[in-house]
Amino acid sequence: MRTSLTERLGIDFPLFAFSHCRDVVAAVTNAGGFGVLGAVAYSPERLDQELSWIDAQVNGRPYGVDVLVPGKIDPGAADPGAHLLDLVPERHRDFLAHLFRKYGLGLPGGPMEPGADEAGRRVTPEGATGLIDVALRHPIGLIASALGPPPPAMVDRARAAGVPVAALVGTVEHATRQVAAGADIIVAQGTEAGGHTGEVSTMVLVPQVVDAVAPVPVLAAGGIAEGRQVAAALALGAEGVWCGSVWLTTDEAETPPVVKRKMLAATSRDTVRSRSRTGKPARQLRSAWTEEWDGAPESPGPLGMPLQLLLAEAAMAQVGQAAESGNPGARELANYFVGQVVGQMNQVKPARQVVYEMIKGYGDAVERLRGITDA
């Protein structure tokens, strides 16, 4: 099997696996795909450790790193001297305290925790630079920008290191803008994807992006968890696929057990695109958290990024712990980013097996298409 990307990146199957979990990244790379580690949750020091671990596992096989560099963030948070937590309005603190009371969780320790400024700053162009520098000291085969055009410094450093830059987009306009900003590979992500996502579906978006940025190669993302969907993505003109959700219920994933159980039970109708976890629209499991922020009359509405991200991450860490201790209110609130393919994720498997089944399913789908066409 060969596309422009299998050759260029030295992989057997053009499957890019986005995960925050180093074990998934290494497993997919070792199975013939291309693992991409989401770096946003790590400090530069911690990222360095994670990548060293991956280096030791993959024996020279290629993998990549993904950073989050939004084009627009809360204007207050853009001031490098700001204490981000001071920017969280009283109304939002009060609403969070109300939610914690209502769901039997005690007091939110949430956005007051140490390290929040640093964590929030990592999703600014300046903050991401530290992560990019660390990543480029490792033998990575790709660096991806998950939101917004890759900043010039990222493109320059990656070019100097000979590392291709990928950029995720949800619209045709963003795709052409990302290519103008120096992206070497475009990930066209449909609305059905987990995490930050636009409104246009993969089926509609991919062919338009392919035509708009040709000859720049396009990966399809959103709605891809099995071989038939890989075949469909390549039929649309993609040179490969980018999958994130499907790894969340693998053996290797560090998904909190309560969330993993919810995902295994969920149908494709149980996700929602909501600003309530990061400040930007992101698809995730529908839960009391999304329902309250987006629908409760007393909700002040989510903050911008990164403030809502800080507030939500801290709160959800507490929620996760309480849920594991059996707190029923916490179980109602618990959720995580996932795409509509959650309805196809009904069994815990090793990541390697997911890759092999995808390759097998892809082959079967192409065979079926041959049969239909040649008859």
Added chain:
Amino acid sequence: MRTSLTERLGIDFPLFAFSHCRDVVAAVTNAGGFGVLGAVAYSPERLDQELSWIDAQVNGRPYGVDVLVPGKIDPGAADPGAHLLDLVPERHRDFLAHLFRKYGLGLPGGPMEPGADEAGRRVTPEGATGLIDVALRHPIGLIASALGPPPPAMVDRARAAGVPVAALVGTVEHATRQVAAGADIIVAQGTEAGGHTGEVSTMVLVPQVVDAVAPVPVLAAGGIAEGRQVAAALALGAEGVWCGSVWLTTDEAETPPVVKRKMLAATSRDTVRSRSRTGKPARQLRSAWTEEWDGAPESPGPLGMPLQLLLAEAAMAQVGQAAESGNPGARELANYFVGQVVGQMNQVKPARQVVYEMIKGYGDAVERLRGITDA
């Protein structure tokens, strides 16, 4: 080219073209596809004339008819003795009058017009029966139920006439329910589709429906306007595709000129899923009509089906006339049902040419997939 449906229905290419316009139906059937006439806008007498015209055009080639039989309608409207227009609340009449004033349209004559009861009744199971009886007196090759399970009378009459019954669904649960109710073919329609639609994308929905109803054949709908998308749909396991939007900008389409121009200019981000035209969520062009009903603080919110449908159809007929006379407010309000593929509809073409380009594009996509796979 052969799938279970090309053989069963006697067509060259498994492309089902839904249109309210008899010229499109005949053109697609004559080009080797399968035209399906949407019957909801017609009285039984008028439908009989339309089908006789098609019969004369297609020379025995197969075509079908689509009726709208929602499972749930406004309870008041379900009473066969009710005057439907009496059920439109004062608040909704007032809001409509306010909209007409605001957009410079004079007084709405809208929901008061004669024939409204009959039109509204056609989307009830009893009302649809008249259309079904007329359809089955013609040599149709398919009868489709566009919303809700096909009623038992429809299934019985179609079976007796040897005509397969198709049913449109937006969820896996509805698909299994429709098969249990007697559907012979399932149309799995993703959220990106125009008209009444669910929330799950085509990419995610189709493989799940295929698995859930096997061996019942599945058509993919939503996001399909060109050959690459047909190939993708078949890769997902569909036996064919069902397209509606793409015909709206053909030469043959009776789309009002103002709406046609909006569609040619629209991107894939310019649609919205809204209850404002029929009472049930339906994807359509975003316009002042959808923004006002769904977002204005003074909006009473859309009514149920069929009341909102009656109110909106009458209002939009007036809006369309005023828009053609150059009224700028009317141009802001004007819209119509269309899917996200509207971003790919940038040129007026004969329907026949759309079919031929789709067949050619399909072949190219399969060829590309062979090249990738065999390399």
